[in-house]
Amino acid sequence: MRPVICTVDTVLLALRGDELVVALFKREHEPYKSVAALPGGYIHPAEDLDAYAAAHRVLRDKTGIEVPFLEQLATFSGPARDPRGWSIAIAYYALLPYELLAQAQKPAMTLINADRIHTLPFDHKLIIDTAVARLRNKSQYSTLPCYLAGDTFTLPQLQRIYETLMREPLNKVSFRKKMAEMNALEPVEDQMDTGGAHRPAQLYRLKAQFRGNLQMLRRGL
Amino acid sequence: MRPVICTVDTVLLALRGDELVVALFKREHEPYKSVAALPGGYIHPAEDLDAYAAAHRVLRDKTGIEVPFLEQLATFSGPARDPRGWSIAIAYYALLPYELLAQAQKPAMTLINADRIHTLPFDHKLIIDTAVARLRNKSQYSTLPCYLAGDTFTLPQLQRIYETLMREPLNKVSFRKKMAEMNALEPVEDQMDTGGAHRPAQLYRLKAQFRGNLQMLRRGL
Numbered sequence: 001m002r003p004v005i006c007t008v009d010t011v012l013l014a015l016r017g018d019e020l021v022v023a024l025f026k027r028e029h030e031p032y033k034s035v036a037a038l039p040g041g042y043i044h045p046a047e048d049l050d051a052y053a054a055a056h057r058v059l060r061d062k063t064g065i066e067v068p069f070l071e072q073l074a075t076f077s078g079p080a081r082d083p084r085g086w087s088i089a090i091a092y093y094a095l096l097p098y099e100l101l102a103q104a105q106k107p108a109m110t111l112i113n114a115d116r117i118h119t120l121p122f123d124h125k126l127i128i129d130t131a132v133a134r135l136r137n138k139s140q141y142s143t144l145p146c147y148l149a150g151d152t153f154t155l156p157q158l159q160r161i162y163e164t165l166m167r168e169p170l171n172k173v174s175f176r177k178k179m180a181e182m183n184a185l186e187p188v189e190d191q192m193d194t195g196g197a198h199r200p201a202q203l204y205r206l207k208a209q210f211r212g213n214l215q216m217l218r219r220g221l
Numbered sequence: 222m223r224p225v226i227c228t229v230d231t232v233l234l235a236l237r238g239d240e241l242v243v244a245l246f247k248r249e250h251e252p253y254k255s256v257a258a259l260p261g262g263y264i265h266p267a268e269d270l271d272a273y274a275a276a277h278r279v280l281r282d283k284t285g286i287e288v289p290f291l292e293q294l295a296t297f298s299g300p301a302r303d304p305r306g307w308s309i310a311i312a313y314y315a316l317l318p319y320e321l322l323a324q325a326q327k328p329a330m331t332l333i334n335a336d337r338i339h340t341l342p343f344d345h346k347l348i349i350d351t352a353v354a355r356l357r358n359k360s361q362y363s364t365l366p367c368y369l370a371g372d373t374f375t376l377p378q379l380q381r382i383y384e385t386l387m388r389e390p391l392n393k394v395s396f397r398k399k400m401a402e403m404n405a406l407e408p409v410e411d412q413m414d415t416g417g418a419h420r421p422a423q424l425y426r427l428k429a430q431f432r433g434n435l436q437m438l439r440r441g442l
Contacts, residue, residue, distance in 0.1 A: 072295055075311050
């Protein structure tokens, strides 16, 4: 009996303006050598503490960055998804500010619109579609979208990110009420955003205990 | 390099009165031979179409029943969770009416309170805790609890199931409004529940297209 192939694959998502983009990397090895696909690799039992650690290792090697948020998405499996044989892909998704992803820009990386994926190697289109659905759904009732903002952001900037993900305008008063209810943000002292034509706006950031840890709303936005 | 051990494990949940119970089975083989644990087994690449099919096969072999609802929960992995070596457990959870689970009662099966799990082999306590949290959370905004009722049920019976899972009383009018909003139930013609001291109540069932497929509420209960 041939052993099952065990890999991790990560959907790296960022917002480029109002466009949700996913990062693909040119594959270095067969199968699908030189074709753009999700960053992934084999689990290394000798060094990985678990699949989560394996996903972090693969991202570090391929992008050079530590992502601020990485969460398990789902596991995809079967005899046909990989030409090498029966395989398991433990899929993760990571969110990061576009500026951070752009720093990691390497010749091997391309960014494509996450809502308009065409054919990709393996079942990577299905994995990306699953990640995008998870992100849009969880945006309704958690701090997840905050990871797409930079370390600090104004409330109007954050509302715009939520609106982009939820694809609908949100009422400013109720958005702020929900953010207050989650109690996951704190003002950054002595820092105001003075850019733009408006008067300076207060900058916020995620409280330390909520960085890497989602805070949930009992009732959604 | 030794291959990674690939298994599926399923958390089988039912309501015995107001008690959420999980089914454990005495293990037939080492490690932990004769100890009660989640029903699980190796993936069989030669016969399984995917991990979901493997979970169904293992449940069929161990319980003799086809569960009405089975969904992937999460994947647990690492070098320490199984004494045989670096392992992956793709975990599923299944919901079923207590009457169906009781039919499958075999000498090897024990039912224990899912909220009061003590030590179990492998990381099965963590897997059960994760499944119970998922069930309680998803009860707030989906048809998931319907799988714990029988094929047909009255609205008061269904409300009681939601209340048990959510651990709080629900307002009858708003509960019925949310059920109507999901539009996933249909009355069973010419069938009334005549048991009990009350006047006969209408019986309902899940519409065919929502059996095995969750329907979601945009805003929770």
